Amino acid sequence: METTSQWRTAGQDEVSLAASTDLFRHITADKAMFYRAIMGVFAAAKRQYRLQLRPDEVLAEADWGGALPAQEEVVTALAQLSVWGNLESQPDMARVSTLNDYYRARFLYRLSRGGEAVEAGLEAFAHSLRHRAELQTVALEDIDGRLQALQRLLGEAPSGEDIDVAKAHEILRDLVRVFEDLAGNAQAFMAGVARSLELQQADATALVAYKRRLIEYLERFMADLIRRSDAIARTLHELAQSIDGVLRQIAEREARDAAPADADERADETRRRWDIWRERWKGLCGWFLSSSNALPQAELLRARARAAIPQLLGAIAAMNERRSGRSDRSADFRALAQWFAACDGDDDAHRLARAAFALQPARHFSLDVAAGEDVPASTSWLDAPPLTINPRLREYGEAAPRGPLASVRDRSRGRALMALQLAEESRQVEAARRRLATGRPTLLSELGELDPQAFELFLGLLGEALAEQADPEQTVERQTGDGLLYLCLEPLAADSRAQIRTPVGVFSGRDHLLTVRPTRERA
Structure with missing residues (x-):
């Protein structure tokens, strides 16, 4: 029975998936504009709280964009939309007056649940395409006003215990809604301000008008942002001491609306909602208050708005170059x-x-x-x-630079100093190789103290060996990357310890048996 039930559930899911794809078939059908005109009538009826429509009402109210179609064509399209699941139909008995009317097919149509979802999705999609990035000074004013209202509410209850939680919850909900709208629009502006300068096809008059409007718009927003940000930052500083308790009370109020559960589950739900509110408050503070490692987001938005003006001027210069008829190579x-x-x-x-x-x-x-x-x-x-x-x-275009020739500088002393430094480094590296590449097995614990050059060479050898080791108990034998040395690293007991002293500290770890010899000796 279990297997049969599982197969039946999978089949139902496949049918549901096929039905959901049929809901979008009217968009790509041959008469897509005809179907969209009909669905536009039902979407408008939904907004007007009208429950159902008749075919003649659809014919009269639709925007056909030309000559009116025949009513039979509208009835056929309504039936097809019902088959796809966008509409629901039921017999229309209100206009039946004779026996012939009773036997004639008459239907009332309304949006189905899937049709409502499709219309909402298409509307959101179209709104997103039409949406233009904007900088909201009104949102800054709303945020400032709600924070001051919350500050006054906390001032009426200094202890924080007698606060009107319902009113504080309402203020914070409005604050979150306004702030999310501000953040979303600011993000869209910062990402698309360069693309919004659509000046390629503009004439000179429209170009000057657009430049003036954009610069005035940015100057007005930056002035308001500077003025409002300071006030909002001061209010956030004053609320920082008591806001945590308020957020906890709001979380407890929200948790009471959750499904019935035991005490532990209610406590977990309260803690989860409290974390969500604290994260929202942290994001709000991060917008207007600077931290030790980051500037506030409002400052970044202000810098991006300032950078939009040079971009506008650059686009104008590029357009002037194109209009002047300059040709490229x-x-x-x-x-x-x-x-x-x-x-x-x-x-x-x-x-x-x-x-x-x-x-x-x-x-x-x-x-x-x-x-x-x-x-x-x-x-x-x-x-x-x-x-x-x-x-x-x-x-x-000239063999010699104009003007007097520059004097030749004597660099013999610098070259000699560089040669001495290279010789000294080579001597130290060779000494480190002789110190480690003895050809004899040596315990790491017996290496003693290493100078910086020898320790650097040892770390390089150890890194190359451990890179080849798949298991801590595995013995590694390999040639170094430069091909000059051959090393063998054999791990000892797991509880063994080795310490290597250097001028910068003590290097310790599991003891190993190390054998390093020049490649030519091994050959």
Whole structure:
């Protein structure tokens, strides 16, 4: 029986999934605009609290965008929407006056539960596409007003125990709603302010008007943000001492509405809701109060709004460049390619190439030509010997910089100092290798004290060995990455300990048997 029940449940899920996909078929059907006009009538009726509609009412109220369709076509579309599950139908007996009317199919239609969900989703989708990022100064005023109301409410009950919890709960709910709206719009503005500068197709008059409106809008918001943020931050500082108890009382009030449970479950529910309210309050404080490692979000939003003005000016400059008719190199090459394609023959193409790329004899330039290589100016560049061109001439158009030449600095002392430092480092590294690469098995506990170079080499060897070790009890044998040394690391008892003293501290851990030898000796 269990197996049969499970199979039946899975089949029901598949049927439900298929039915949910049918709800969206009217969007991609051949007569999608016709179906959407009908569904728009039912969505409007839902907002007007009308329970059901007749086909003639749908025909009269729909926005068909042209000539009215036949009523039979509307009836067919309503029946198809009922089959897909967007509408529900029932026989219409109110207008039956004769026996023929009784036998004639007449139906009343209303939105089904799935149809309501589809319409709500499509409306939210369309609203999201139309939504423009905005900076809300009204939201800042609302947040400030609600925080002051909460402060006055706490001032009426200094102990925090006699506070009107219902009123505090209502204030905080409104505060969370307004703050979430502000944060969502600010996030959209910070992410899409660059995309909102749609100036590619604007004319000069619209461009100037849009620039003026945007700059005034940003200046007004930044002024209000600076003024409101300080007041909100002061209020948050004053509420910080007593807000935790208020949030706990609100969490207890919300937990009373939860499903009946024992004392432990009620306590867990109260703690969970308390954590949620404390997290919301922490987010609100993070918007207006700075911490040790981060600036407040309001300051970041203010900086992003200021950065929108240079972006606007950059977009204006780019548009002016496009309007001035300046061509880029790729456009020049495309035009040149069209000219080459229009040439009648190879001779014309060669003449065009010489004219376009200046492929003419240039021996009359004052270049450093080796003795015996002087050739007439009429010699073709294909027949003349090659010339050695100074790279600076190719890059800057001149062989030597203008003005007096810079004095040559004597760097012999610096080179000698660098050579001494490299020799000293090489000597220290070689000494560290001789200190460790003895070729004899040595306990880590017997290495004694290591200087910084030897300890650095030891850490490198130990890191390469442990990288190959899949099990702490495994013996590792490998060649170092530079190929100069060969090492073998064998772990000892698990309770063994080894300590290696260095000038910077003591390195300790499990004792191992280490064998390091140069690669050439092993070979």
